[in-house]
Amino acid sequence: MTEKKIRIIHYGLGPIGIETAKLVLRKTRMEIVGAVDIAPDKAGRDLGEILGLPERLNIPVSGDAKDLFRRVGADVVIHTASSRIRDIAPQLMEMVEAGLHVVSSSEELLFPMSENSKLLKDVHNLAVKRKVSVLGTGVNPGFVMDSLPLFLTGVCEEVESLRIERVVDAASRRYPLQKKVGAGMTEEEFRDKTSRKLMGHVGLVESLNLVAHHLGIPLDDVVETIDPVLAEKPVITAYFDLKKGDVAGIHHVARGIYKGEMPLLLVLDMYIGAPDPHDSIVIRGTPNIQMRIDGGVAGDQATAAVLVNTVPAVIAAKPGIVTVKDLPSPHFVR
């Protein structure tokens, strides 16, 4: 059986974009037909070189998405360029205008709320018109703290509360993540940046709201706290040399409040030296469910995998901006 391959354009060639493109090269049913990155050190070079491959792919990285979309026939854009919808809305417009489906790692696109939803109104309408689908997904948000817990509630007659916990040892991750969680800062710097809304994991509140929405819990309030985790002893990583008392990372909690109770609790710990990394989901309900993934679903590989494994389902989805809950659940695609 010769099936037509799905033609992919990669938009954004940071660490996740690179990992994703390398994965697509191994998929029998997909092929890369183009790549975009606006960074001046990438545009114009061959994609093979950017991916660190020994061979050229004869795919020059374009600095002009609109022009690329005009020149190259494609089906799907895998978009790994930014977390914030205010930054990516114009990019999404160009993709949808060109009749391309989109799978994006944008954390805010998981479940666009309030202001973001307004920013996306034109994208949605045009996507419906062009019969293409636009999805935000990933591992977190997109899997371990939202769609997996929701999936597990499928075996519950009643659900009273969910406690979803993710512990990541930042020492095992790359430099940008260690920096993002505040490693190496003083506590004062961390608190100052937190007060200016510069710290915290984008997507945690989106996960909480996605879960609340589908469980039919009309939350009265969402309370978020972001605190530093301080090194209890000196720690040396590949990138940081922490003294005792330096910030090792973040303890980020989102609480969904309803009628004075807290039916939803999401706890995200990402710090250097975090013991016993894991993902856990505890559902109080009928029956109770207690799930745990030892080591946690960690790393850029898992994120790249979700993006790529979701491609066939996005093509088959209804047109417009969709969420992970609108699609058949993903699975490994060969």
Added chain:
Amino acid sequence: MTEKKIRIIHYGLGPIGIETAKLVLRKTRMEIVGAVDIAPDKAGRDLGEILGLPERLNIPVSGDAKDLFRRVGADVVIHTASSRIRDIAPQLMEMVEAGLHVVSSSEELLFPMSENSKLLKDVHNLAVKRKVSVLGTGVNPGFVMDSLPLFLTGVCEEVESLRIERVVDAASRRYPLQKKVGAGMTEEEFRDKTSRKLMGHVGLVESLNLVAHHLGIPLDDVVETIDPVLAEKPVITAYFDLKKGDVAGIHHVARGIYKGEMPLLLVLDMYIGAPDPHDSIVIRGTPNIQMRIDGGVAGDQATAAVLVNTVPAVIAAKPGIVTVKDLPSPHFVR
């Protein structure tokens, strides 16, 4: 917002059917409009009485499905009447003929294979014509040993093998399950019944084939073994009084073989006194995933929950016979 309720008919009022009907009564978006059971001790009685409720529901249990379908306007049949497709194919025809969607607990309907697929050809064609969907699902098969493992592979760049294990302490379950797994038999009886294909969990091979199909593993062979687990000491349950050496339950293994390797291994232990009940999934791949649900997703409550929580997705599914992998993953429905 007043939403039209989904009108349900319950077909089969054994333990699972009863649990399911009681659950539907608590759902805000669903209502029971009819019930069918051909057992002479049930037909004609009020459903409330069959469910053990203090009040009447003014829904007489019908012994004639075809007649009920003609008289009552409904949307979905929740079917909990039999495991075997050869037994239920005529029942499914009647439902589909009446323009009703079907969610069935039939284990063989999870992923109809070979002979069963042929038996269902007319059902499928008529369902497409009548624009209704027919689904087989449940906890096992339908969730813990197939759709949950597949879901977890969604975060994998590569998948080499899956080991899926379910351990159920049969002492915690109702009499029919204890009997089904062979509790109280002699080893000789068990082996004799096994050789006559009367022992084993219907659905284990269906789970394996569903997983293999979606992971794109063209299995060369499926090797199934069924062995008794013998009581190591005397055990007394509510239903059985086991001597040392009596059969306590079953050890059922299905192996998917491909090119001399065993990429898929499903192990199901159900016996009285099984220590440490759990569901576990180990994926060897990139990354490795090691998941565990302490206590396991056990019991008729979980099965009833899956059937009911899947109802909205079945209504929205494409017409014909569908599988759990064609639908958005289920979640708790209020």
